[in-house]
Amino acid sequence: MGGDDGLATLEPDDLPDGLVVADEQGRVVVFNRAAERITGRSAHFAIGVALERALPLEDLDGRRWWQLTDPYGGLAVRSGQPERNLLLPGGREVLVCARYVRERPGGPVRRVVVSLRGTEARRRTERSHAELIATVAHELRSPLTSVKGFTATLLAKWERFNDGQKRVMLETVDADADRVTRLIAELLDISRIDAGRLEIRRQRLDLAAAVRRHVQGKVAAGIPEERFDIRVAAPPAEQWGDPDKIDQVLANLLENAVRHGEGTVTIEVGAAKDVVEAAGSPPRTIEGTAVTVSDQGAGIAEEAMPRVFTRFWRGSKRGGTGLGLYIVKGIVEAHGGVIRISRAEGGGARFRFVLPAGVPDFML
Numbered sequence: 001m002g003g004d005d006g007l008a009t010l011e012p013d014d015l016p017d018g019l020v021v022a023d024e025q026g027r028v029v030v031f032n033r034a035a036e037r038i039t040g041r042s043a044h045f046a047i048g049v050a051l052e053r054a055l056p057l058e059d060l061d062g063r064r065w066w067q068l069t070d071p072y073g074g075l076a077v078r079s080g081q082p083e084r085n086l087l088l089p090g091g092r093e094v095l096v097c098a099r100y101v102r103e104r105p106g107g108p109v110r111r112v113v114v115s116l117r118g119t120e121a122r123r124r125t126e127r128s129h130a131e132l133i134a135t136v137a138h139e140l141r142s143p144l145t146s147v148k149g150f151t152a153t154l155l156a157k158w159e160r161f162n163d164g165q166k167r168v169m170l171e172t173v174d175a176d177a178d179r180v181t182r183l184i185a186e187l188l189d190i191s192r193i194d195a196g197r198l199e200i201r202r203q204r205l206d207l208a209a210a211v212r213r214h215v216q217g218k219v220a221a222g223i224p225e226e227r228f229d230i231r232v233a234a235p236p237a238e239q240w241g242d243p244d245k246i247d248q249v250l251a252n253l254l255e256n257a258v259r260h261g262e263g264t265v266t267i268e269v270g271a272a273k274d275v276v277e278a279a280g281s282p283p284r285t286i287e288g289t290a291v292t293v294s295d296q297g298a299g300i301a302e303e304a305m306p307r308v309f310t311r312f313w314r315g316s317k318r319g320g321t322g323l324g325l326y327i328v329k330g331i332v333e334a335h336g337g338v339i340r341i342s343r344a345e346g347g348g349a350r351f352r353f354v355l356p357a358g359v360p361d362f363m364l
């Protein structure tokens, strides 16, 4: 890359993080705009002032951080301070890390470079983790309460129930145990998706055949055949993907269309070439297979559409755990694909995902 692309003139004010630099005397020479925002202090008063006065940080026990860490004194091998949560007067929290710049190893500190970040982003993730745990605990508790209730009742009053009653109770316990198992499997998928560790084992895929197989399964489970309309239009010659994962996607979308939707469920499979525009990245083209699942139910309200793919979102009381579509999106995206929701002609919900034709694993 050439040096003349504008980067050479990068200004401290361009940085998204707070930046404070002190010279070899410990006087502040840089105090960028983000630092002003994060600390609530003005650069005007900070520049030229001693670091410990411009940035009077304290640790959570109220000890003065600059005295504690003593960047200019102390061991000459220290290269800085790892990120810490510190406080400014007035109780403002900041994430601080520092680097001591020396001209040569072991030499005196020439500059102290401090980066500052607000704690809101970390707070937000912490809060969302706490919410996730609360929701998971709640979801697990209701089936387990029923398992515990029925087994305790059976154990305490075994003789008082007839075989039919016992069977009903055991069936409930059995179904609830399945629900817990399924929930845990979904949670494991979610943690893999969130950690970016969802493994995709690509094999040859026949999406049309997979759709037919799923529909047959639904029919075998007692849903009238007339409710399904499969339309296959010249899918690409070769499509690669993880068959088990794609099965999960199809199962979830069909289950939703049957459970939350109404009328005929139309499933279209065909070749696709879609241009995907995501915020913050350049548009890219996905060439492969598109699968569209539409139904004739009430659909999903326009204002709720951006939320359907978030975890635990459910539109009505009839909903399940609200994890299905989150997992579906995670799997499609792990394949490099894209999924979108829209409104079907009759007003029902329409989900369309596109998988890139892909290359087999052994060629990667």
Ligand SMILES: Nc1ncnc2c1ncn2[C@@H]1O[C@H](COP(=O)(O)OP(=O)(O)OP(=O)(O)O)[C@@H](O)[C@H]1O
Pocket (backbone or CB within 6 Å): 252, 256, 257, 258, 260, 261, 295, 297, 298, 299, 300, 308, 313, 314, 315, 316, 318, 319, 320, 321, 322, 323, 324, 325, 326, 348, 349
């Ligand atoms: N075809 C559809 N028609 C109308 N609403 C739908 C449709 N598909 C999904 N929804 C709405 O979106 C919500 C989220 O769907 P999602 O599959 O994520 O969860 P769920 O079906 O409630 O539970 P599960 O985790 O068992 O799949 C549903 O609760 C439902 O309100």
Ligand SMILES: [Mg+2]
Pocket (backbone or CB within 6 Å): 252, 255, 256, 320, 324, 325
């Ligand atoms: Mg679902």
